[in-house]
Amino acid sequence: MTASRSASFEGAIAFAQDLIRIPSLPGEEGELTRRVVAEMEQLGYDEVRTDELGNVVGIVRGGSGPTVMLSAHLDMVAEGDPDEWEYPPFDGVIAEGCLHGRGAMDIKGPLALQTHVAAALRGRTPGDIIVAHPVYEERGGWGMDHLTRPDGGLRPDLVIIGESTQGDIAIGHRGRAEIEIVGTGLAGHASAPDRARNALDLVPPILAGVADLAASQDSDDVLGPASVVATGVDAVPASLNVIPDRVTVTLDWRILPVDTEESLVTRVQDALGPHLRRFDTEDGGGRGAAVEVRMATQLQRAYTGVEEERRILSPGFLMEPGHPFVTAAADAVGKRAGRGPARVRPWVFATDGGWTCGVRGIPTIGFAPGEERYAHTNTERLDLDEARWGYAKYLDLVPAVQQVAVAG
Numbered sequence: 416m417t418a419s420r421s422a423s424f425e426g427a428i429a430f431a432q433d434l435i436r437i438p439s440l441p442g443e444e445g446e447l448t449r450r451v452v453a454e455m456e457q458l459g460y461d462e463v464r465t466d467e468l469g470n471v472v473g474i475v476r477g478g479s480g481p482t483v484m485l486s487a488h489l490d491m492v493a494e495g496d497p498d499e500w501e502y503p504p505f506d507g508v509i510a511e512g513c514l515h516g517r518g519a520m521d522i523k524g525p526l527a528l529q530t531h532v533a534a535a536l537r538g539r540t541p542g543d544i545i546v547a548h549p550v551y552e553e554r555g556g557w558g559m560d561h562l563t564r565p566d567g568g569l570r571p572d573l574v575i576i577g578e579s580t581q582g583d584i585a586i587g588h589r590g591r592a593e594i595e596i597v598g599t600g601l602a603g604h605a606s607a608p609d610r611a612r613n614a615l616d617l618v619p620p621i622l623a624g625v626a627d628l629a630a631s632q633d634s635d636d637v638l639g640p641a642s643v644v645a646t647g648v649d650a651v652p653a654s655l656n657v658i659p660d661r662v663t664v665t666l667d668w669r670i671l672p673v674d675t676e677e678s679l680v681t682r683v684q685d686a687l688g689p690h691l692r693r694f695d696t697e698d699g700g701g702r703g704a705a706v707e708v709r710m711a712t713q714l715q716r717a718y719t720g721v722e723e724e725r726r727i728l729s730p731g732f733l734m735e736p737g738h739p740f741v742t743a744a745a746d747a748v749g750k751r752a753g754r755g756p757a758r759v760r761p762w763v764f765a766t767d768g769g770w771t772c773g774v775r776g777i778p779t780i781g782f783a784p785g786e787e788r789y790a791h792t793n794t795e796r797l798d799l800d801e802a803r804w805g806y807a808k809y810l811d812l813v814p815a816v817q818q819v820a821v822a823g
């Protein structure tokens with residue numbers, strides 16, 4: 416395609432303002448997607464398409480060398496009460512040297528920077544640049560899971576995620592899983608408890624098992640400890656004059672990259688076992704009780720109409736701090752203030768890197784301007800001096816990591 420607009424930092428920020436003005440909750444990214452596709456076409460990308468979930472993929476061809484994928488998600492978290500915002504959440508205001516609004520840094524600002532950087536690098540890189548902006552990152556990463564699926568998905572040599580790092584190089588994070596422990600009894604009228612088996616009787620032993628589990632969490636030298644905690648109890652039927660026959664205890668588990676769905680479920684079962692034993696016998700107070708441990712799921716619906724029952728799982732990942740991609744990236748970016756390579760560290764939150772690296776094994780790093788503490792808040796903003804620096808550094812970063820892959 417012939418470019419009708421040239422890539423620039425100023426153009427990227429104007430583009431980011433437009434993106435902020437288009438709300439895009441998970442499953443509602445359609446209008447935003449059309450805007451992103453239009454920008455890529457105007458910037459002269461060689462190929463622009465969307466897939467069945469509505470993910471955007473743009474390609475700037477660079478030759479036969481290694482392929483770098485730049486990625487920032489299309490969706491955003493809800494804005495909450497607009498009156499609580501200092502600047503309106505969907506106006507794209509520029510004031511006090513910052514771009515303001517929902518998505519300014521998470522992640523429409525960085526998305527716009529990445530999208531312009533790829534076009535600016537046309538003819539200056541040894542390999543292709545894929546710019547892939549997926550849907551549904553804020554609800555576990557269905558879009559990226561699909562984009563990099565083993566059968567026919569994208570397979571770049573390196574992924575750079577545009578979640579805020581404040582100019583550092585991010586190399587991983589813990590993941591998150593939601594687990595449900597479902598106990599079953601026998602419903603009955605509250606006036607006749609002898610004829611029922613109250614599922615709520617299972618809650619104390621379940622919580623005791625969860626406490627054991629929480630006390631035996633592993634730790635990673637870089638990412639820190641995993642942690643698990645019960646965050647909800649739900650009984651049905653909900654009528655308060657009925658003895659419930661089903662109770663669900665939900666766990667929020669911040670997991671390490673080695674954890675798998677199977678290992679998580681097994682560990683919960685093992686932790687509960689000793690506490691539930693008395694319910695298995697005819698005498699010990701119980702008259703039989705069934706407890707099932709499973710991954711929590713949620714029916715998700717893409718704006719294209721595709722639906723899938725998704726497990727609530729954001730995988731973790733961790734790159735070796737000494738990996739050649741990481742050191743090349745840290746050298747190419749450098750410290751924003753002072754000399755030497757950029758700081759290398761994990762993120763505190765989960766990203767789509769859990770899919771690209773943790774599950775699919777594609778080397779993945781993160782780099783973007785913006786301070787994590789503003790994410791998901793009503794003071795979300797992107798400092799424009801830092802963004803300008805980040806744009807320039809991206810222009811150095813992409814060819815630098817492609818050179819490493821050539822050498823390797």
Ligand SMILES: [Zn+2]
Pocket residue numbers: 488521522552578
């Ligand atoms: Zn984000």
